[in-house]
Amino acid sequence: MAKRRRLEDRMRRVLHAFNYREVQTPTFEELELFTAKSGPGIRDELYAFKDKSGRDLALRPELTAPVMRFYFHDLKTEAKPLRLFYFGPCFRYDRPQAGRYREFWQLGVELVGDASAEAHAELLWLVLRVFQAAGLNDLELRVGHLAILRNRLDRLGFPQPDQGPLMRLIDKKDLEGLRKALEAKAPNAAVQEFLRLFETSRVDQLRLEPDAGTARRARDHIEAVLNHLGAFGADLARVRFDPTIARGLDYYTGLVFELDCPALGAQKQLLGGGEYDLSSVFEAPPVACTGFALGFDRTLVALEETAHALPAGERVDAYVASLAVTGTAPAQRVANALRDLDLRVELDLSARGAKKVLQRAAQLRARTAVLVGEREVERGVAAIKNLDTGEQLEAPLAEVGQRITPWLAAP
Numbered sequence: 158m159a160k161r162r163r164l165e166d167r168m169r170r171v172l173h174a175f176n177y178r179e180v181q182t183p184t185f186e187e188l189e190l191f192t193a194k195s196g197p198g199i200r201d202e203l204y205a206f207k208d209k210s211g212r213d214l215a216l217r218p219e220l221t222a223p224v225m226r227f228y229f230h231d232l233k234t235e236a237k238p239l240r241l242f243y244f245g246p247c248f249r250y251d252r253p254q255a256g257r258y259r260e261f262w263q264l265g266v267e268l269v270g271d272a273s274a275e276a277h278a279e280l281l282w283l284v285l286r287v288f289q290a291a292g293l294n295d296l297e298l299r300v301g302h303l304a305i306l307r308n309r310l311d312r313l314g315f316p317q318p319d320q321g322p323l324m325r326l327i328d329k330k331d332l333e334g335l336r337k338a339l340e341a342k343a344p345n346a347a348v349q350e351f352l353r354l355f356e357t358s359r360v361d362q363l364r365l366e367p368d369a370g371t372a373r374r375a376r377d378h379i380e381a382v383l384n385h386l387g388a389f390g391a392d393l394a395r396v397r398f399d400p401t402i403a404r405g406l407d408y409y410t411g412l413v414f415e416l417d418c419p420a421l422g423a424q425k426q427l428l429g430g431g432e433y434d435l436s437s438v439f440e441a442p443p444v445a446c447t448g449f450a451l452g453f454d455r456t457l458v459a460l461e462e463t464a465h466a467l468p469a470g471e472r473v474d475a476y477v478a479s480l481a482v483t484g485t486a487p488a489q490r491v492a493n494a495l496r497d498l499d500l501r502v503e504l505d506l507s508a509r510g511a512k513k514v515l516q517r518a519a520q521l522r523a524r525t526a527v528l529v530g531e532r533e534v535e536r537g538v539a540a541i542k543n544l545d546t547g548e549q550l551e552a553p554l555a556e557v558g559q560r561i562t563p564w565l566a567a568p
């Protein structure tokens with residue numbers, strides 16, 4: 158938990174710096190919220206149940222639909238763009254394996270009311286900053302646009318309503334299955350040409366038909382996003398164009414992106430997101446929305462698997478012990494004063510000898526020890542020791558905090 162908290166704190170600080178505001182929604186929702194638009198993939202993975210009144214409910218598999226419910230019910234009139242973030246548990250009835258759990262945590266953001274290239278670039282910049290703060294750098298961010306895929310499938314003779322199963326094959330990178338499904342309708346050469354998309358990694362490699370209007374606009378948008386992202390200071394060597402991102406959820410409409418940690422095996426995807434539209438679920442007019450969510454547990458595994466492991470455990474700032482037959486009262490007062498300074502203090506209540514006390518302090522990896530013995534009590538002082546440097550001195554009982562805080566400031 159110490160590692161999780163530390164990672165959470167680092168990420169929260171970045172979200173705070175970008176002025177994202179936290180929201181929280183219930184763990185369970187009406188089943189329909191997820192089946193309406195998230196697609197069949199999610200339906201198979203849902204923990205769905207009836208409550209005592211026979212209502213169909215589900216544990217949330219993700220937070221975008223719940224946050225949109227919150228938005229359309231309560232936040233619609235807020236000034237735009239609206240920047241929201243969340244951090245909470247999600248549940249999917251997946252087959253558990255390394256990096257894939259039935260209960261896992263997502264940290265995510267939703268940007269409502271601005272779908273400009275500048276806004277999308279800032280969102281991607283936020284992704285990079287979040288992972289930089291986490292201490293993970295060996296990552297690859299891939300950016301694509303559904304209009305490119307959909308336009309191509311359309312040309313192969315698969316109009317939008319028939320594209321669902323194909324998009325799922327693309328999402329799973331099942332190229333053989335995809336080839337078969339496409340060849341059922343389209344000529345071989347056209348299928349070959351389509352499959353070349355999987356080898357495209359730069360925007361200028363994308364071949365567009367003169368009349369591929371939506372795809373052209375999508376390509377121009379991505380180009381603009383990448384330009385703005387570079388202007389923010391991003392290392393574009395870590396960002397790759399990938400026109401084959403299909404995403405597993407059905408509500409995406411435009412720009413899509415995924416972030417992988419290649420050091421992880423099959424479950425290397427740490428984050429996914431894009432532009433989406435859930436307004437029809439709430440019978441509301443469309444509003445521009447883009448967001449992402451990262452798998453918090455997976456990110457932690459990635460940190461542990463790579464060289465950037467988080468330092469273990471938190472250290473005790475002060476181990477305070479009474480050595481006196483006079484009882485623990487003076488040590489308690491010292492501990493209270495240190496805790497009032499927001500220090501992490503463990504108080505030894507066993508009145509054992511100095512040697513034992515120092516052993517215990519070392520075990521705890523305490524940074525300082527404060528010993529209040531009988532002679533010290535008589536003189537109103539405590540013996541304090543910097544356990545990192547070995548430095549030792551006496552301080553008046555009322556000044557212990559003042560004396561040890563400079564020691565604690567050292568890294």
Ligand code: HAM
Pocket residue numbers: 218219220221249251256257258259260261263265266267405406426427428429430431433447448449450451452453454455
């Ligand atoms: P998603 O790609 O389904 O997107 O999930 C986001 C991330 O959650 C994944 O990249 C992965 O790291 C993590 N994740 C998913 N399933 C599991 C699991 N079973 N165990 C551990 N980690 C998992 C969404 O959920 C969208 N709501 C993201 C979004 C926000 N799009 C727009 N706004």
